[in-house]
Structure formats: structure tokens, C-alpha cells
Amino acid sequence: MTLGVVGGGQLGRMLALAGVPLGLRFRFLDPAPDAPAGAAGELIVGAYDDPAALERFAAGLEAITYEFENVPVEAARRLAGTLPVFPPPGALAVSQDRLAEKAFFERLGVRVPAFLPVDDRGSLERSLAELGYPAVLKTRRLGYDGKGQAVLRSPADRDSAWTRLGGVPLILEAFVPCDRELSVLAVRARDGTVAVYPLIENHQVAGILRWSRAPAPGVGSTLQATAESYVRRVLEALDYVGVLAIECFESGGRLLANEMAPRVHNSGHWTIEGAETSQFENHLRAGLGLPLGSIRPRGWSAMVNLIGNLPAPAGVLAVEGAHLHLYDKAPRAGRKLGHVTLRADDRDLLEARLGPVVDLASRAG
Amino acid sequence: MTLGVVGGGQLGRMLALAGVPLGLRFRFLDPAPDAPAGAAGELIVGAYDDPAALERFAAGLEAITYEFENVPVEAARRLAGTLPVFPPPGALAVSQDRLAEKAFFERLGVRVPAFLPVDDRGSLERSLAELGYPAVLKTRRLGYDGKGQAVLRSPADRDSAWTRLGGVPLILEAFVPCDRELSVLAVRARDGTVAVYPLIENHQVAGILRWSRAPAPGVGSTLQATAESYVRRVLEALDYVGVLAIECFESGGRLLANEMAPRVHNSGHWTIEGAETSQFENHLRAGLGLPLGSIRPRGWSAMVNLIGNLPAPAGVLAVEGAHLHLYDKAPRAGRKLGHVTLRADDRDLLEARLGPVVDLASRAG
Numbered sequence: 001m002t003l004g005v006v007g008g009g010q011l012g013r014m015l016a017l018a019g020v021p022l023g024l025r026f027r028f029l030d031p032a033p034d035a036p037a038g039a040a041g042e043l044i045v046g047a048y049d050d051p052a053a054l055e056r057f058a059a060g061l062e063a064i065t066y067e068f069e070n071v072p073v074e075a076a077r078r079l080a081g082t083l084p085v086f087p088p089p090g091a092l093a094v095s096q097d098r099l100a101e102k103a104f105f106e107r108l109g110v111r112v113p114a115f116l117p118v119d120d121r122g123s124l125e126r127s128l129a130e131l132g133y134p135a136v137l138k139t140r141r142l143g144y145d146g147k148g149q150a151v152l153r154s155p156a157d158r159d160s161a162w163t164r165l166g167g168v169p170l171i172l173e174a175f176v177p178c179d180r181e182l183s184v185l186a187v188r189a190r191d192g193t194v195a196v197y198p199l200i201e202n203h204q205v206a207g208i209l210r211w212s213r214a215p216a217p218g219v220g221s222t223l224q225a226t227a228e229s230y231v232r233r234v235l236e237a238l239d240y241v242g243v244l245a246i247e248c249f250e251s252g253g254r255l256l257a258n259e260m261a262p263r264v265h266n267s268g269h270w271t272i273e274g275a276e277t278s279q280f281e282n283h284l285r286a287g288l289g290l291p292l293g294s295i296r297p298r299g300w301s302a303m304v305n306l307i308g309n310l311p312a313p314a315g316v317l318a319v320e321g322a323h324l325h326l327y328d329k330a331p332r333a334g335r336k337l338g339h340v341t342l343r344a345d346d347r348d349l350l351e352a353r354l355g356p357v358v359d360l361a362s363r364a365g
Numbered sequence: 366m367t368l369g370v371v372g373g374g375q376l377g378r379m380l381a382l383a384g385v386p387l388g389l390r391f392r393f394l395d396p397a398p399d400a401p402a403g404a405a406g407e408l409i410v411g412a413y414d415d416p417a418a419l420e421r422f423a424a425g426l427e428a429i430t431y432e433f434e435n436v437p438v439e440a441a442r443r444l445a446g447t448l449p450v451f452p453p454p455g456a457l458a459v460s461q462d463r464l465a466e467k468a469f470f471e472r473l474g475v476r477v478p479a480f481l482p483v484d485d486r487g488s489l490e491r492s493l494a495e496l497g498y499p500a501v502l503k504t505r506r507l508g509y510d511g512k513g514q515a516v517l518r519s520p521a522d523r524d525s526a527w528t529r530l531g532g533v534p535l536i537l538e539a540f541v542p543c544d545r546e547l548s549v550l551a552v553r554a555r556d557g558t559v560a561v562y563p564l565i566e567n568h569q570v571a572g573i574l575r576w577s578r579a580p581a582p583g584v585g586s587t588l589q590a591t592a593e594s595y596v597r598r599v600l601e602a603l604d605y606v607g608v609l610a611i612e613c614f615e616s617g618g619r620l621l622a623n624e625m626a627p628r629v630h631n632s633g634h635w636t637i638e639g640a641e642t643s644q645f646e647n648h649l650r651a652g653l654g655l656p657l658g659s660i661r662p663r664g665w666s667a668m669v670n671l672i673g674n675l676p677a678p679a680g681v682l683a684v685e686g687a688h689l690h691l692y693d694k695a696p697r698a699g700r701k702l703g704h705v706t707l708r709a710d711d712r713d714l715l716e717a718r719l720g721p722v723v724d725l726a727s728r729a730g
Binding site: 013017020021022023025039040276277285289290291293294298299313314317318320321323324325326328338343345 | 378382385386387388390404405641642650654655656658659663664678679682683685686688689690691693703708710
């Protein structure tokens with residue numbers, strides 16, 4: 001049984017490593033001939049919107065999933081015409097447009113920062129007048145890792161932000177004083193069963209996730225319940241199958257949704273060692289109609305991204321409880337090349353090991 | 366960096382699944398075009414003693430390991446002439462001959478059942494006279510999963526045993542009243558560091574491992590220390606690098622070594638989920654000169670082999686803490702097609718889940 005994955009990056013690679021033990025084989029579609037997932041399955045090199053490549057990719061597959069959210073919705077819908085595709089292409093459509101996404105959250109009662117559409121310079125002025133400063137101007141489409149965003153702290157920032165981002169559809173959001181970033185990861189099975197991993201605490205630098213802690217410390221049952229209620233509403237509204245991540249801000253005890261990713265997520269990599277069942281395996285179990293695996297954490301975990309350049313593997317692996325995951329990518333500034341999971345049964349032990357690994361990662365990067 | 370593995374069975378497959386995250390690529394040599402490891406690396410189809418196949422296999426590799434102990438020693442030595450090979454071919458030579466192996470154990474002070482060589486019908490009589498009944502007659506070479514063995518309970522069994530096994534070099538061993546079978550798994554790094562997993566309790570039916578518990582219940586510190594001392598002596602005598610397993614009998618509180626496997630071992634599959642670092646990852650870390658990973662168990666684990674026929678995956682995965690590993694092999698009586706690891710933080714919980722999974726496995730098989 002061969003599963004197709006649109007995208008051949010590290011997420012596809014980790015899906016395959018989790019899926020081979022379930023008896024699956026994998027085929028990836030990716031424009032890059034050296035895509036990381038090539039080490040764990042067959043790679044079809046081609047553009048995501050090339051009908052001939054899509055046809056070669058789809059031939060003989062059991063089902064299709066994707067590992068990034070900018071898959072052309074048209075391509076996903078075309079594939080879904082002949083094969084089971086999970087998560088549903090409708091989830092892609094929502095997540096690809098920040099305005100549609102925020103409106104969707106709001107409609108479901110999922111709390112979000114105040115937002116308004118910005119289509120031209122005039123509507124930027126009107127929206128700023130309504131939301132006030134500071135505010136965040138974002139492109140509606142194709143933003144990731146902090147790209148396509150500008151913070152406007154005062155009227156003086158308007159011109160440069162407009163010069164950088166104007167000309168495409170935008171969204172203006174009220175700037176939320178963020179105590180910390182949390183993400184919630186959940187999986188929904190074909191029969192509607194939902195399992196929600198414990199909240200994860202994320203630390204970003206320049207819009208790129210650097211490291212995470214899971215379960216997030218200091219999360220009371222109310223916050224976890226709010227997160228679970230948010231993600232359940234989204235999963236059900238989309239009749240979703242697979243893993244979904246929602247990135248949130250914690251602000252004065254409130255939880256505000258920022259954006260969602262209809263796929264396995266960087267902040268969930270700790271689940272490979274740190275949860276009874278990883279996000280990758282649960283995504284596949286869901287898509288194949290198998291029972292979901294337990295999402296219970298095993299002790300305390302942290303995940304540290306390796307960005308730009310790799311530290312020496314021997315240095316990382318000398319840390320007890322450290323697990324190295326390399327993606328087979330050429331070093332380049334800002335590029336995610338791998339990650340380290342740290343796991344310990346004791347929270348203090350974990351914290352003691354985390355500092356040195358974050359340090360190793362940032363010195364190398 | 367590409368690692369070569371002689372043999373493309375399930376052990377090679379699981380080595381690759383553990384090694385891809387370390388940035389490795391894999392190439393396997395196996396006579397079967399549908400070898401299970403083909404899902405996780407490049408497969409060279411060829412005989413183990415075919416010089417042309419060995420040459421194609423070895424071209425451009427970083428190092429070589431093997432996943433079964435009947436690799437021709439000559440082939441391993443030829444490869445070791447040009448490339449790092451681990452474990453050392455000398456370990457293969459010892460493990461391929463039950464007589465050499467027993468003598469080797471005895472020389473190191475590793476306790477074994479009494480044994481004598483049997484080369485012809487006359488020496489069978491003399492050896493039986495010395496060891497008495499019951500005794501076990503075994504072929505010196507190529508026995509596995511209980512094949513190539515006969516138990517002689519009385520003189521009446523001599524003829525049939527000789528008819529079945531005679532004509533090749535044999536060994537006669539005193540029959541040891543076995544309370545239970547235990548195995549000890551250890552890994553030795555290039556720098557001589559050794560780590561020993563906790564003893565594993567094994568349950569065989571007709572000579573084939575059916576299920577294991579780890580850590581083995583009721584193991585005092587003396588028994589564990591004896592096992593560690595046995596395996597350390599063997600590792601050091603062979604200047605070993607990688608994972609080694611020794612299968613033992615526990616008999617009246619004593620530990621007797623039965624045989625060793627110079628490779629990752631079926632009784633260690635629980636380490637994928639049940640130990641901080643799996644046997645597969647530690648075998649690779651050792652061979653690559655990386656620091657060994659912690660061998661600490663995570664809670665309580667059991668491993669159930671799926672033999673002959675597979676139970677429905679959904680039934681297995683509905684058990685909490687169950688992890689399914691399929692090998693992509695066609696069903697056949699007595700063939701290992703996969704395994705299930707059960708893991709729980711609580712020993713009673715594990716025991717409650719183990720019965721149903723053993724039952725599912727044996728009904729299907």
C-alpha cells in the first residue's frame with residue numbers, strides 16, 4: 001500500500017519513517033531533486049501544479065496527504081476527485097488566506113486578535129484608525145516563518161510597511177501583548193474521534209521557531225481546556241482527518257488563535273520520543289482509518305531546531321536523553337536542517353540539559 | 366554518508382529507520398528482490414558470496430555492518446580489507462560454530478551447559494555416556510529458531526536424532542532444567558565504552574521467540590550483574606563494536622549462556638519504544654564513533670512477534686500503548702512478519718494488555 005505525500009521536505013521524511021513500520025510505502029511529489037524525503041521513499045520531481053507530474057505521482061496510490069499548506073488548492077481538489085485526500089482540501093483553502101482563516105476562527109467562537117482587511121492604501125488608513133497602534137500588517141497569502149509581516153508601532157511606520165508589502169491583498173491585526181506563544185496539536189480520526197496533545201510552549205527568534213517545551217509548563221486545566229475546545233471546533237467544522245496545529249498567543253491568561261497549519265507541525269516534533277504516539281504516526285493512523293494512538297506525554301520534552309548550520313553530532317549526542325534528527329539538507333542561513341529532541345523523566349533534569357543544547361544549536365547556526 | 370548492511374531483512378529495515386534521522390543513507394545486499402529493507406534504502410540483489418555483487422554493494426560506502434550472523438566470514442573479511450566493518454568479522458566466526466562459541470564462552474569464564482563435540486556415531490555414544498540423559502544434540506552450524514536440534518531423553522532417541530542430524534559436525538550439550546530464558550543485550554562503542562540494557566525475559570514456542578518482557582521481572586541485582594559481566598567479557602575479548610546479544614538460561618538462580626548473536630536481536634525490539642535509545646540507534650552510534658545513547662528503560666515493555674499470519678492492524682492498534690511494526694513480508698507458516706511493542710508506565714497495566722495481544726497474534730498465526 002503506497003501513500004502519496006505532496007511535498008518532500010523533512011515533514012514528509014518523518015511521515016515516512018513513522019509509516020514504514022505500519023506497512024506503508026511512500027511516494028513524494030516535490031520540485032527539488034534532492035528533497036529530504038527521498039531517503040525514505042520514491043520521489044517524483046515535478047511542480048505541484050504540473051498536471052503530468054500530478055498524474056505520474058497519483059498513479060496507483062492508496063491515498064494522498066500533504067506536508068505543507070501552500071499546495072495549490074486546485075491541485076488538491078483534482079487529486080481528491082480520484083483518490084482519498086487527507087486532510088480535506090477545504091482546510092488548505094482556509095489556511096492559505098489569513099483573512100479567511102481569522103474570519104473562520106471568529107465564526108467558530110475561537111478568540112483571535114481584532115483584524116480588518118487591507119486592499120489599498122486608503123483601507124490601510126481606515127483600518128489603522130479603527131484598530132490603533134501598534135498593529136501588524138500581513139500579506140493574506142504565502143507568509144511563513146515571519147515572512148510577509150510588518151509591525152506598525154506608530155504612523156511613521158506606515159510608508160515603509162506599505163512599500164514592503166503593498167500591492168497584494170493584506171490583513172491588519174491588532175498587536176497583542178503576548179506573554180508567550182503556545183501551540184495546540186490535535187488529530188481527528190475518520191470516525192470523528194479526536195485526541196489533543198498537551199499544549200506546547202514555543203520560542204521564536206525573527207519569526208522562526210527556535211525551540212519548544214512540551215508539555216508547556218504552567219498550563220492550568222482551564223487553558224488546556226480552552227485550547228482543546230478551539231481545536232475541536234476547527235476540526236469538526238472542516239470534517240477534518242489527520243493532524244492539525246493551531247499557533248496561539250497567551251495574553252493575560254487568554255488564549256488567542258493566530259494561525260493554523262493543516263498538517264504535522266514543527267512544534268510537534270518532540271512527540272516522536274516524548275509522546276506515546278508521535279504526530280506523524282497519528283496523522284497516518286487517522287488517514288488510514290486506524291484507531292488513534294495515545295497522545296500521552298512520556299516525561300518532559302524539549303525540541304531545539306538546528307538552523308543554518310549543524311553543530312557536531314557527537315556534541316549533541318553526548319547529552320543524555322538527546323535525540324538527533326537530521327534532514328539531509330545543505331546548510332543555508334535561516335534554513336531548518338534538523339532538530340534535537342531532549343527527553344527526561346524529571347523536569348529539572350530536562351531544564352539542565354536544554355541550555356547547553358540551545359547553546360550548541362545557536363553557536364553553529 | 367551511506368552505510369552498507371549485509372542482509373536486507375527486518376533487522377536491516379529497522380536499522381535504516383533508526384539511521385536516516387542520523388543523516389545516514391542505506392544500501393542493502395540481499396539475494397531476495399523483495400527484501401523488507403528495500404522500503405528504507407537501496408537494495409543490491411545478489412548472493413553474499415558473489416564477488417561481483419559484493420563489489421557493487423561496497424562501492425562508495427562509508428562503513429559496513431550486517432544484520433544476520435550467517436554472513437560468510439570470508440566475504441566479511443574481504444570487505445573489511447577495504448572498509449570499516451562492524452561488528453568485527455571475528456565475532457561472526459565464533460558465533461557461526463556452536464562448538465567454537467561454547468568453548469569461547471568457557472574460556473572467558475562465562476558459564477555454559479556441559480558440552481562435547483560429536484563427529485561420528487561413535488563419538489555420540491561416548492559423549493552421551495559422559496553427559497548422560499537428557500541431552501541436546503545440535504548441528505554446529507546454521508541452526509536458528511530451534512532448527513538443527515534434537516533432545517535425547519533416553520537411548521531410544523539416539524537413532525532418530527542421528528538420522529535427522531548426523532553427517533555434519535555436531536555438538537552434544539547437557540540438557541539444563543531451564544526456569545526461563547533471558548537475553549542480555551549490550552553495545553560497545555569504538556572507544557570501548559559499554560552500555561548494557563536490562564535483562565529481557567523470552568518466551569519461545571517450538572524454538573521460535575513468541576514474546577518478551579523487558580525489563581525482565583524478578584531480576585535481582587546479582588543476576589543483572591552476572592549478565593553484565595558475561596557480556597562485557599565477550600565484547601572485550603572480541604574488541605567488539607556495535608550491539609551484541611547473548612541468549613541465556615536461568616537455572617536454579619544461575620545464568621548459563623546458550624548462544625550469542627553479533628547483531629541487533631529480536632529480543633531487543635522493545636527498545637524502539639521502551640528504552641531511551643533503541644538497539645538499532647545504538648548499534649549505529651557505536652559503528653560511527655558517536656557517543657552511545659542512554660539504555661534506560663522507559664516504563665515497562667513487552668514485545669510480541671507476529672508469526673505466520675498477521676492479525677488485523679486495527680485490532681492491535683486499538684490496544685493502548687501498542688506499537689505495530691510490519692516487515693512487508695508475504696505470510697508463510699513460521700515466518701516472522703512483524704511485531705508489536707506494548708509499553709506502559711505501570712507494570713500491572715502492561716500485563717493486562719499483554720494477554721489480549723498475545724492472543725490476537727496467536728489466533729492469526
